[in-house]
Amino acid sequence: MSTVALPRAEPVSPTGPGKRRWSPWQTWGALLLAPYVIIFAVFVLYPVTYGLWLARHPESYTQLFDDPVFGGAVVNTLIFIVVAINLKMLAALFLSGFFVTARTWIKWLSVLFILPWAVPSIPTILSIRFMLNPEWGVINQLIFRLTGEDGPNWLNDRWLALSMAMLVHVWKSLPFWTMILIAGRLAIPNELYEASSVDGATAWQKFRFVTWPSVATLYLTSTILSMIWTLGDFNSVYLLTGGGPADLTHILATLGIRYLRLDQVDLAMATIVCALPIVLPLVYFMMKRLSR
Amino acid sequence: MKRALTEARLLLIGIPVAIWTLLPIYHLFLFSISTKDEAFSGRLWPEHPTLRNFSIVFHQEHYFLNHFWEQLWNSLVIAVAVGFLTLFIAASAAFAISRLKTRGGRTILNFALFTYFIPAAFLAVPMYKAMGTYGLLNHQSALILAMVTIAAPYAIWVLKQASDKLPYELDEAAKIDGASPLQLFRLVYLPLMAPSLVAVGTYALLLAWNEYLYAFLLLSKDTNITLPVALGHFLSADDSPWELLMTTGLIYALPPAAIYYTFKRYMVSGLTSGAVKS
Numbered sequence: 001m002s003t004v005a006l007p008r009a010e011p012v013s014p015t016g017p018g019k020r021r022w023s024p025w026q027t028w029g030a031l032l033l034a035p036y037v038i039i040f041a042v043f044v045l046y047p048v049t050y051g052l053w054l055a056r057h058p059e060s061y062t063q064l065f066d067d068p069v070f071g072g073a074v075v076n077t078l079i080f081i082v083v084a085i086n087l088k089m090l091a092a093l094f095l096s097g098f099f100v101t102a103r104t105w106i107k108w109l110s111v112l113f114i115l116p117w118a119v120p121s122i123p124t125i126l127s128i129r130f131m132l133n134p135e136w137g138v139i140n141q142l143i144f145r146l147t148g149e150d151g152p153n154w155l156n157d158r159w160l161a162l163s164m165a166m167l168v169h170v171w172k173s174l175p176f177w178t179m180i181l182i183a184g185r186l187a188i189p190n191e192l193y194e195a196s197s198v199d200g201a202t203a204w205q206k207f208r209f210v211t212w213p214s215v216a217t218l219y220l221t222s223t224i225l226s227m228i229w230t231l232g233d234f235n236s237v238y239l240l241t242g243g244g245p246a247d248l249t250h251i252l253a254t255l256g257i258r259y260l261r262l263d264q265v266d267l268a269m270a271t272i273v274c275a276l277p278i279v280l281p282l283v284y285f286m287m288k289r290l291s292r
Numbered sequence: 293m294k295r296a297l298t299e300a301r302l303l304l305i306g307i308p309v310a311i312w313t314l315l316p317i318y319h320l321f322l323f324s325i326s327t328k329d330e331a332f333s334g335r336l337w338p339e340h341p342t343l344r345n346f347s348i349v350f351h352q353e354h355y356f357l358n359h360f361w362e363q364l365w366n367s368l369v370i371a372v373a374v375g376f377l378t379l380f381i382a383a384s385a386a387f388a389i390s391r392l393k394t395r396g397g398r399t400i401l402n403f404a405l406f407t408y409f410i411p412a413a414f415l416a417v418p419m420y421k422a423m424g425t426y427g428l429l430n431h432q433s434a435l436i437l438a439m440v441t442i443a444a445p446y447a448i449w450v451l452k453q454a455s456d457k458l459p460y461e462l463d464e465a466a467k468i469d470g471a472s473p474l475q476l477f478r479l480v481y482l483p484l485m486a487p488s489l490v491a492v493g494t495y496a497l498l499l500a501w502n503e504y505l506y507a508f509l510l511l512s513k514d515t516n517i518t519l520p521v522a523l524g525h526f527l528s529a530d531d532s533p534w535e536l537l538m539t540t541g542l543i544y545a546l547p548p549a550a551i552y553y554t555f556k557r558y559m560v561s562g563l564t565s566g567a568v569k570s
Contacts (some may be wrong), residue, residue: 028473029394032384036444037400039381042426043419043441044407050425051418068477109306111553113313118552120502122520123541126318126527130534138319141334171316185312225409232411242527253413257505260417268417275414283409290449291403 027134055269064270069149073250074133077275078160080251081227084166088174089223095174096181097211110182117175125239128157128168132240158248161241168237177222185211221289228282323538324408331535345539354536356526359514367501367544369517370432374439375497381440382447382492383485387477389448390455391463401452408445415442415503420509434510435518439503443496450495454488455481491558498548519544 064070099110116124130136132154140151155161192210201209234253237243241260243250250258252275259268323331324345326338347353385404389397419438420429428434453515461506462484466476482489504520511517521542526537552559 005490018329023394025473026394029388029392029397030558032392032477033394033397033400035381036448038402039437039441039444040403040407043422043437044403044410044415047418047422051421054299054421061438095305095309098302098309101302103302106302109310113309114552115317115549118315119317119497119545120520120548121506122504122523123320123538123545124316126321126523126541127316127538130323130538131316131319136334138334138336147336171312175313176434222430228409229411232413234413234416238309239504239524253411256417257413257509260420260509264419265417270419272414279414283406286409287402287405 030271049085051269054266055273057266058267060270061274064267064274067267069247069250069255070271070274073252073255073271074246074274076249077231077251077253077278079162080166080169080233081230081278084169084268085223085226085230087166088170089219089226091170092174092177092181092222093215093219095178097207099182100148100185101177101197113174114179116172117179118256119170122239124172124237125168126170128164129240132164153239156245158245161245161249165237165240168240169230169233172236173226177226181215181218188214221286224282224285228279228286231279313457320538320542323362323535324464324542328533328535331538345535347544348536349539349543354532354533356522357536357540359522360519360540362515363517363519363522364544366516367520368437370439370518371501373436374443374500375493377436377440378447378496379489379493381444382451383482383489384477385444385448386451386455387481390452391458391476391481392473401448404445404448407441408449412442416505416509419506423510427508427552430512430516432516434501435503435507438510439496439500439505442506443529445491447496450492451485451488455485458484487558490555494551494555494559498551501548553570 042234051234079154099106099113117174131139134140134151134156143149143151150159156163188211193206196206196210231251232253233251236258237249237251238257241249243254247258252271256268256271259265259271310564315375322336322338325341325343327340327342327344330340349357349360352358385400386462388394389401407436419441423434423438424430427436428437462480463476471479502520503518504524507518508521511521514522519540523537523541526532526534
């Protein structure tokens, strides 16, 4: 187990790189690491430290908590990560089972299925935005033609608009997580399924006793990772609702950027600091998992 | 009978999945071949499909599109620059950490992982502030550097995973033959890592091409913004020419889709293997 580099941790092998204390190999290693270290120091370490320093005033937080938009954004963010992510991951788990079925047409469908993830967000989200237009959008026109009644004003109601933003998020990132879970399912040896068939297992039992135990860790890791990233999902909300109506559909990511645009950097940083109690434990968990 | 039932059940899943996936993209395409009136009519296929929108976009014949070609070029230059810079930085770092076992490499990998986990929209605020301090706001280099910062951690992680799998005997053999670290890097390491390098380079390129938030924060002049920022500008108008917006959007969405499908086999194995190690 090699952990963080200790001077004596390298076992002395006759030709190993750790033979001398500062060989040309170590010099080259340091040189090759330098570009990333510089990028990290200049564009992550310094900005984050400086940002946290800007967020040190207690007044920023009083001001933030007094802003009614903030409370709503916290609630929206929590709904987003609890409801949207779990829905998405369950759908991905289900669809990964569908896509590993051996059929030619399913193979072709899986090629198309990737599209939402492969194309940039802005054109497709704007396309969805127009589909939801109450007067001219294709959805409401279809509702009118079928029922003779006006459809809802999709983006003008807080909960409806937030649900739509969550659907956009699911639409966009479902293919990626399905792909990950397909990879997980394909790693399960087929003999396990054959053996369980011989034993007369039902489809549910096969899932419960063969598939699930093999993909459970992957599923959990994916869910956590998706939660962290979704906290920063600016596009789904901003491009669909712009935070409206009346700033009711903001999530912490869009709210932070809104303050930034209003030139209130202290408040923007304070918003982000308020998200850290959710982000840091999840990040800690992921770091523990990945950096062994 | 039982077989027919299985097929029916598969279709019952497959058809809704296909509609769900394709509807917004089809809608985008539909607008691009419709006149404004037909686009707003809610029809599922225009009575008179037209390529007029594309001609307007290509000839920059609308107020919003005055700099279309320039903005497309900006997007391209920035994406390619991010792709190559990320490749260079990540490949050297992964080589130093995984093959040379440079001291402190593990710590730096952890820093990179940590950066990878910070949601990009959160990093945007301090990054914007810092770019202001560095005097880089409104320079395309700001966007390039920001995107490299975001793409590099994952790139390093994927390349490090892949290079750990290369047999160490290769390095030993090269050393016995008297190879310098740089020769080992260029002549042994890079060629063997080619598939992962393609995956990582494509990943960084697409990330930069698709980026909206950082582009719109860091750039604002009509002549130096990228295409997504220009698309965002359409939104601020009262009577947005939606059919032109969608046409431009479709043109903008095609290259990444094409690149993705071209490099699909590298992307899928390269990225899924690194993304979640269970």
